Amino acid sequence: CTIKLFLFIIPLVISSRIEQQNSSFDSISSEPKSRFAMLDDVKILANGLLQLGHGLKDFVHKTKGQINDIFQKLNIFDQSFYDLSLQTNEIREEEQELRRATSKLQVRNAEVRNMSLELSSKLDGLLEEKSILQRKVRHLEEQLTNLIQNQPGIQEHAEVTSLKTFVEQQDNSIKDLLQTVEEQYKQLNQQHSQIKEIENQLKRTGTQESTENSLSSKSRAPRTTPTLQLNETKHTEGIPADCSAIYQRGEHASGVYTIKPYNSQVFNVYCYTESGSTWTLIQHRKDGSLNFNETWENYRNGFGQLDGEFWLGLEKIYSIVTQTNYILRIELEDWKDNKHYVEYSFHLGDHETNYTLRVTEIAGNVPMALLEHQELMFSTWDHRAKGHLDCPESHSGGWWWHGGCGENNLNGKYNKPRAKSKSEKRRGIYWRSQNGKLQSIKSSKMFIQPKT
Helix, strand or coil, X not given: CHHHHXXXXXXXXXXXXXXXXXXXXXXXXXXXXXXXXXXXXXXXXXXXXXXXXXXXXHHHHXXXXXXXXXXXXXXXXXXXXXXXXXXXXXXXXXXXXXXXXHXXXXXXXXXXXXXXXXXXHHHHHHHHHHHHHHHHHHHHHHHHXXXXXXXXXXXXXXXXXXXXXXXXXXXHHHHXXXXXXHHHXXXXXXXXXXXXXXXXXXXXXXXXXXXXXXXCECCCCCCCCCECECCCCCCCCCCCCCHHHHHHCCCCCCEEEEECCCCCCCEEEEEEEXXXXXXXXXXXXXXXXXXXXXXXXXXXXXXXXXXXXXXXXXXXXXXXXXXXXXXXXEEEXXXXXXXXXXXXXXXXXXXXXXXXEXXXXXXXXXXXXXXXXXXXXXXXXXXXXXXXXXXHHHHCCCEEEXXXXXXXXXXXXXXXXXXXXXXXXXXXXXXXXXXXCEEEEEEEEXXXXXXX
């Protein structure tokens, strides 16, 4: 605007000066008046130049501010691009390390496979030799029995006694050797399973990408956690059927005990005693020290430490609850140290039904912790029940789902309070509160107890 005013004033000043020069030839008496007119024009011109200077100054200041904003945005963009480059390099390094480890494991896999075949053949040979020796021993025992019956007064010959001792020693040695071979065979099978899972993990990492971040690969398949470790027990004789039987026997301290449910193997459990009653702890999450994104086989047999984070095992839980009617209790604690609980009467199916769970709430303050009166089937990332789609992969961990992926998962990834996004919360331990928000869980416990 100032420039336009200046351009408008200049022609006026020039025309005024031309008129003043023409009038100077006509009359000398008008000279003082022309002198004053030229001074006014100069003042107008000076005022216009001053306004133009102020306008140019404001324009320069605004331009400097805009340039500074542009430089700040460029600095932020450079920093973000640098951070993304670092993340990309880290992901590439992890992928290269994983590929190197997988190539080594593939070589070991071939060695383990060969060793497994060799051990299998040796085991078959040992079993055959054992059966032959057992038949010979039985034949010798029959002959010795007949000899003693026919000649009751005669004592066993020294050679016969030596032979019996030798056969017994051989039989014991074969038993020990068979036990050692079986343990080695189990370890080799476990290593073989680990190698297979890592190979599958590498395939998924190389072919799939997460929709949330184009720079991060799809969440990897879990490492195989060792099966449930059994700690020192407090009682080993007169094995009871469950923790209630232990409590009735007079053992009132919380801890690890050995039980043997009806028609089941012996195994250890953690009995939790409080307020004059005892519960069998079947699941515990407290610090994220254990990866719960496990295989179907591990969820069946159990994994973790009974005095830390663990999952007891679907087959063990089923063997306990088939003895009588049981109550399921769930205790939750959020990151604000608020505690919640819920109790259900429930029925659990066997492995042929994918351990289908059906619950009816008895008491508690956790709404919709589990869907009532629904057939909830258990699924893991490598064993999906019908209709569960990709719930174990998108939500992480093994859990009882119905149709869709549900609103609760206590076996998901352990998230710290920094987990803010909805997708990140869904992959962690969570439950949906009354206001409809997903609440991240700090710790969870699942118990069972016979109905009184």
